[in-house]
Amino acid sequence: VPLKETAGGASTGDPAAAQVAVPRLAVPFLGASPWILGAVVAAIGLAAVPALAWLGAGLVAGLSLSGSI
Amino acid sequence: LNSSATLLPPVRRRTFTDVQIGLAFVAGCTLGACLVGCGLVVVGALLSPVPHAWRLGLGALLAAVILLAEREVRGLRLPQTARQIPATVVAQRRPGNAWRFAVPYGTGLRTYLPSASPHVLAVGLVLTAPSAAILGAAAAFGVGRGLSLLMRSFTRQRDAYGEIFQWITQVLRPVTPVVVLALVVMADIRA
Numbered sequence: 001v002p003l004k005e006t007a008g009g010a011s012t013g014d015p016a017a018a019q020v021a022v023p024r025l026a027v028p029f030l031g032a033s034p035w036i037l038g039a040v041v042a043a044i045g046l047a048a049v050p051a052l053a054w055l056g057a058g059l060v061a062g063l064s065l066s067g068s069i
Numbered sequence: 070l071n072s073s074a075t076l077l078p079p080v081r082r083r084t085f086t087d088v089q090i091g092l093a094f095v096a097g098c099t100l101g102a103c104l105v106g107c108g109l110v111v112v113g114a115l116l117s118p119v120p121h122a123w124r125l126g127l128g129a130l131l132a133a134v135i136l137l138a139e140r141e142v143r144g145l146r147l148p149q150t151a152r153q154i155p156a157t158v159v160a161q162r163r164p165g166n167a168w169r170f171a172v173p174y175g176t177g178l179r180t181y182l183p184s185a186s187p188h189v190l191a192v193g194l195v196l197t198a199p200s201a202a203i204l205g206a207a208a209a210f211g212v213g214r215g216l217s218l219l220m221r222s223f224t225r226q227r228d229a230y231g232e233i234f235q236w237i238t239q240v241l242r243p244v245t246p247v248v249v250l251a252l253v254v255m256a257d258i259r260a
Contacts, residue, residue, distance in 0.1 A: 049255065049256070050202070050255075050256040050257075051202065051205065051256075053252045053253070053255045053256035054194075054198060054202040054205055054206040054209075054252070054253075054256050055205055055206060055209045056209075056252050057190055057193070057206055057209075057249045057252035057253055057256065058102075058190060058205070058206035058207060058208070058209030058210040058213065059209040059210070059212065059213040060186065060213065060245055060248050060249050060252065061184075061186035061187050061189070061190040061210050061213065061245065061249050062098075062102070062209065062210040062211060062212060062213020062214035062215075062216070063213040063214070063216065063217075063238075063245075064184040064186040064187075064213075064238070064241070064242050064245035064246075064249075065177065065182060065183065065184055065186070065187065065213075065214055066213065066214050066215070066216060066217035066218075066238065
């Protein structure tokens with residue numbers, strides 16, 4: 001039996017262990033579709049754009065003066 | 070020269086005190102900027118009854134005037150207090166002195182302003198931003214203004230760091246008003 005890597009990463013010659021498939025990427029929130037999660041994250045990100053833009057504007061304006069007397 | 074950079078010795082010697090000076094400086098700058106931010110909140114509230122379209126038009130007009138004034142077109146000049154903070158404040162390298170230097174320095178009202186960025190930011194905040202955004206941007210302004218000294222407090226070759234930082238600042242300074250204006254427009258479009 002060829003050595004195969006199991007889900008845990010350990011190599012073994014046991015055929016039963018070799019049958020263990022690597023699980024799919026675990027998605028939180030009860031297996032919601034990655035597309036839905038992506039849309040939620042994108043919506044939160046877009047909602048945060050104005051706040052980030054204001055913070056960025058303040059930071060850039062402050063940095064533009066740093067080093068002045 | 071009573072630059073904020075003189076609050077730190079040219080080479081790293083007293084590490085903990087130097088970092089304390091840097092932190093006190095950032096905190097003072099942030100407090101000073103937030104005090105001005107409170108004033109901008111009041112002005113913004115007074116202007117809030119004006120229709121949004123009118124405020125946008127006024128903001129665009131003022132931004133254009135500011136950008137022209139930065140280049141001293143037709144004798145226009147940026148409003149600023151062309152004054153230095155007294156040298157006695159920075160004579161002693163202590164966190165308390167850094168704090169005393171930083172609070173008026175962070176306001177931007179009692180020092181030289183070599184860039185039009187704060188003017189563009191103030192106009193954008195007063196005319197288009199909600200109160201929380203004004204305070205957030207003001208705090209970020211204070212952090213940005215004090216950040217260079219805090220970073221300097223962590224470096225060993227402070228003169229070399231100062232020269233590099235000065236060079237980067239001088240190269241980027243002319244474009245920062247446009248960058249700030251773009252960020253203000255982005256914030257207003259997405260709001």
